Each structure stands twice: as C-alpha cells, then as structure tokens.
Amino acid sequence: MNRLILETSDFISPDVCRITGRRFRQLVDVIKTPVGKVCKVGLLGALRGTGEVIEVTSEDITLRVTFDEKSPEAIPVRLAIALQRPQTFSKVLHIATTMGVKEILFFHSFKVEKSYWQSPRILPENFRSELIEALEQCGDTILPEIKFCNRFKDFSEGVLQDFSSGSTMIFGDPPATRNAAEFNNTPVTLIVGPEGGLTEYETTKLRELGAIGVTLGARILRTEYALAALLGKLS
Amino acid sequence: MNRLILETSDFISPDVCRITGRRFRQLVDVIKTPVGKVCKVGLLGALRGTGEVIEVTSEDITLRVTFDEKSPEAIPVRLAIALQRPQTFSKVLHIATTMGVKEILFFHSFKVEKSYWQSPRILPENFRSELIEALEQCGDTILPEIKFCNRFKDFSEGVLQDFSSGSTMIFGDPPATRNAAEFNNTPVTLIVGPEGGLTEYETTKLRELGAIGVTLGARILRTEYALAALLGKLS
Numbered sequence: 001m002n003r004l005i006l007e008t009s010d011f012i013s014p015d016v017c018r019i020t021g022r023r024f025r026q027l028v029d030v031i032k033t034p035v036g037k038v039c040k041v042g043l044l045g046a047l048r049g050t051g052e053v054i055e056v057t058s059e060d061i062t063l064r065v066t067f068d069e070k071s072p073e074a075i076p077v078r079l080a081i082a083l084q085r086p087q088t089f090s091k092v093l094h095i096a097t098t099m100g101v102k103e104i105l106f107f108h109s110f111k112v113e114k115s116y117w118q119s120p121r122i123l124p125e126n127f128r129s130e131l132i133e134a135l136e137q138c139g140d141t142i143l144p145e146i147k148f149c150n151r152f153k154d155f156s157e158g159v160l161q162d163f164s165s166g167s168t169m170i171f172g173d174p175p176a177t178r179n180a181a182e183f184n185n186t187p188v189t190l191i192v193g194p195e196g197g198l199t200e201y202e203t204t205k206l207r208e209l210g211a212i213g214v215t216l217g218a219r220i221l222r223t224e225y226a227l228a229a230l231l232g233k234l235s
Numbered sequence: 236m237n238r239l240i241l242e243t244s245d246f247i248s249p250d251v252c253r254i255t256g257r258r259f260r261q262l263v264d265v266i267k268t269p270v271g272k273v274c275k276v277g278l279l280g281a282l283r284g285t286g287e288v289i290e291v292t293s294e295d296i297t298l299r300v301t302f303d304e305k306s307p308e309a310i311p312v313r314l315a316i317a318l319q320r321p322q323t324f325s326k327v328l329h330i331a332t333t334m335g336v337k338e339i340l341f342f343h344s345f346k347v348e349k350s351y352w353q354s355p356r357i358l359p360e361n362f363r364s365e366l367i368e369a370l371e372q373c374g375d376t377i378l379p380e381i382k383f384c385n386r387f388k389d390f391s392e393g394v395l396q397d398f399s400s401g402s403t404m405i406f407g408d409p410p411a412t413r414n415a416a417e418f419n420n421t422p423v424t425l426i427v428g429p430e431g432g433l434t435e436y437e438t439t440k441l442r443e444l445g446a447i448g449v450t451l452g453a454r455i456l457r458t459e460y461a462l463a464a465l466l467g468k469l470s
Contacts, residue, residue, distance in 0.1 A: 002455045072453035094457075095460055099454065100454060137455060137456070138455055139453070139454060217335075217470060218374070219375065220237045220372060220373055222329075224460075225333065225463040228463035228464050232464025232465060232467035233467045233468060235452060
C-alpha cells in the first residue's frame with residue numbers, strides 16, 4: 001500500500017477518518033504506522049492528500065486528513081480485452097488500473113472458455129477490492145469503469161464501435177509489422193485477444209472495423225506481461 | 236509451453252528425442268499431443284525446428300526432430316536489477332528471458348533485505364528450470380547469462396562498468412523527466428532498483444558513472460510490471 005484510499009464512509013467528522021479491517025491491519029501490522037506519522041492518502045473519486053495518525057487502538061486507526069493534490073493523469077488508452085482465466089483477469093485489472101487505464105471492456109472470443117463467464121471473480125462486488133488495492137499501489141484515486149460483453153457478435157457489431165469512439169483501434173497481431181509505440185500519447189483503444197489468440201474470422205472483423213494490427217515481435221509473452229509491455233509503449 | 240526445448244541428453248539417435256518427466260507430462264497430459272502430431276521444438280543454445288511424435292508410452296514421448304530456423308533476436312538491453320524478494324526474483328527472470336534479455340546482473344542495494352541473498356531460489360541449479368520454462372513460453376532457445384554482485388561498492392566500482400561496457404546506462408528514477416522510449420533499439424543497460432527504491436547515495440553514484448534517470452510517470456508500479464513496461468518501451 002503506497003497510498004491509503006479513503007471512502008466517504010470512513011469519515012467520522014469532516015476531516016477525520018477511522019479505518020478498520022484490511023486497511024487497518026495493513027497500516028498497523030505491516031507498515032507499522034504509529035501516532036504522529038503522516039501518510040499519503042487519497043479520497044476515492046477525488047483529490048489526494050495526507051493523513052496524520054491521531055489514534056491507534058487494537059481495532060482501528062484514526063487519521064486527520066487534508067486533500068490538496070490531483071490524481072495522476074490517466075493514459076489515453078481504452079482497453080478491450082478478451083475475458084481471461086480468473087487469475088489472469090485479476091492481473092489484467094491490476095495492470096490496467098495501476099498504469100492509468102480508465103475504461104476496460106472484457107469481451108467474448110472463440111478461444112475464451114465458456115466457464116470463465118461463470119467465475120465469481122468477474123462480479124463487481126468481488127473485484128472492486130482488487131481495483132482499490134491497485135489504486136493503493138499506484139497512488140491514483142479514480143476507479144476505472146469495467147464493462148463486459150459476452151457475445152463476440154455484439155462486441156463486433158456495435159459495442160466496440162461505441163467503446164472506441166474517437167480513438168484509433170489497435171490490436172495485438174503477431175504477424176503484423178507495426179509497433180504500438182507509433183500510437184504513443186494518442187487516443188487509442190487497445191484490443192487484446194485471449195490466451196490462444198484471436199481467430200482469423202475475428203481479426204478480419206476487427207480489420208473491417210478499422211483496427212490496425214501491431215506486434216510485440218516474434219516472442220510469445222504471457223498475457224499480463226504483453227499487456228504491461230504494450231501499455232508501456234503507449235504511455 | 237509454446238515450444239518444447241530439447242537438450243542434447245534427450246537424443247537417443249541423431250534425429251530422435253525421448254522426453255520424460257515434466258515436459259512429457261505437459262505434452263501428453265496437458266497439451267495432449269498424439270502420435271503423428273507435429274510440434275514446435277528448439278535445441279537449447281541452437282536452432283529451432285519441429286518434432287513429429289512417433290511414440291507415446293505411459294512414461295515418455297518420442298519425437299523425430301528437424302532444425303531449420305534461428306531463434307528470435309535478442310533485444311539490445313542488458314539488465315542490472317537489485318535483488319528482489321524470491322517470488323519477484325522468479326518473475327524478473329521470466330520477464331527478462333521471455334522479452335529477449337541475454338545478460339542479467341542482480342546487485343545488492345541498501346533497501347534489499349539481506350535474507351534475499353540466502354534464498355535457495357537464487358542458486359543456478361534451482362532457477363535453471365525457470366529459465367527453460369521461460370524459453371518454452373517465448374520460443375527462444377538461448378539462455379540468458381545470470382550474474383550476481385552482493386556488495387553495492389563492488390557493483391558501483393567496477394562490476395557495473397564492465398557489465399555495461401559499450402551501452403548507455405539508464406535507471407528508473409521517479410522524479411526524472413526522460414522517457415526510456417528515447418533509448419529504444421540502442422544498446423542499453425537498464426538499471427532497476429529494489430522495491431523500496433534506490434537511496435540518494437546510490438542514485439548519485441549511478442549518475443557519476445554516467446547513468447541517465449528515466450521515469451515511468453507518477454504511478455508506482457510493482458517491480459515486475461514496471462520491468463515489463465520498460466522493456467516494452469525499449470523493444
């Protein structure tokens with residue numbers, strides 16, 4: 001935890017927060033934050049600032065907080081990514097959130113196992129805490145919007161057009177020769193396929209919609225590291 | 236496993252290999268490779284090619300192999316990285332190897348816990364299999380060279396100069412303004428600090444040696460994703 005993320009429900013007066021549960025244990029047991037210590041905080045959806053620890057009990061920690069600083073800028077990248085196996089889904093959320101992506105759309109594709117759509121991990125009430133922990137890691141306060149589209153037909157016939165509106169669409173395509181770095185700092189919708197890759201039908205559909213294939217070279221990377229490398233090129 | 240990596244000890248005749256153990260189980264139980272199937276292979280330290288399955292028993296799989304293709308090109312990046320906690324150490328090996336780094340030097344730095352140097356994970360006989368699995372992932376056949384330097388004084392007074400000879404040294408430095416992408420496709424030694432960052436003494440030493448600070452922006456990323464993003468920018 002590099003920055004404590006506060007929610008309005010943490011406030012017991014206009015500038016005092018009381019923290020219990022996971023965040024309490026992490027501050028007190030792991031980071032060992034004593035009374036008097038000033039730590040970095042952020043108000044979810046709002047400004048960043050600092051909090052001075054004013055009381056620690058066996059169950060909670062109380063901080064006086066002030067807010068004076070904006071969140072780091074988002075990157076101009078929207079991410080449309082095939083639904084991944086549950087563990088990789090969580091890594092994708094973490095990487096995209098910490099690297100500043102604010103809109104993520106998970107879509108179905110031929111090589112996505114149907115069972116992934118049944119995973120409890122993809123329910124908002126289950127992954128929200130993972131997003132908060134990603135904000136704590138990177139020091140941001142703004143949650144990304146997460147959307148799902150469980151039919152490729154819907155994705156390719158409307159959903160992707162709406163999602164990518166006003167941006168250049170690029171997609172990971174091993175045989176392509178263009179480098180994602182060409183699209184650095186321009187509004188981009190980055191489309192990433194499933195572990196087994198997109199089918200030829202799917203890449204044809206994407207090309208028809210105007211998406212441009214980009215390559216990471218001849219090496220096959222795990223989805224999470226390919227994503228971090230691509231976002232690195234784009235930021 | 237995207238490509239089966241063969242070693243000379245696997246050969247039972249000049250063009251026939253017999254595979255047992257982990258690789259056998261992965262080919263037969265996980266990937267389900269039947270007789271007649273042709274799969275991608277690579278000879279460790281040499282060429283890539285294909286192997287046709289000619290026999291499968293309950294304990295081994297036999298392939299007839301031919302080699303006709305070079306390994307993918309390395310990237311012109313040497314990596315000098317502070318020793319990380321054991322789990323992250325393995326991720327660093329995986330990322331650097333799959334992304335084509337051929338020389339990796341782990342060094343000591345003030346914020347590296349001394350216990351990390353006692354971890355059995357950093358013994359070559361223990362991490363060699365992780366490197367092989369990384370080659371299997373990315374389709375390369377050439378192992379990176381892994382070196383260690385357990386004193387920062389030695390690192391900054393000779394070891395780094397030798398290691399980086401002929402390349403531009405850059406290091407991750409959050410307040411810097413230069414972008415690693417500037418050094419794309421030129422010979423670079425990328426220096427990455429420990430989880431808690433380099434000390435001011437250490438960054439001063441690196442600057443004296445001519446290293447240039449580069450930033451990944453205002454966001455704090457986990458070491459493994461920062462590394463993937465930096466290598467993405469450099470490749």
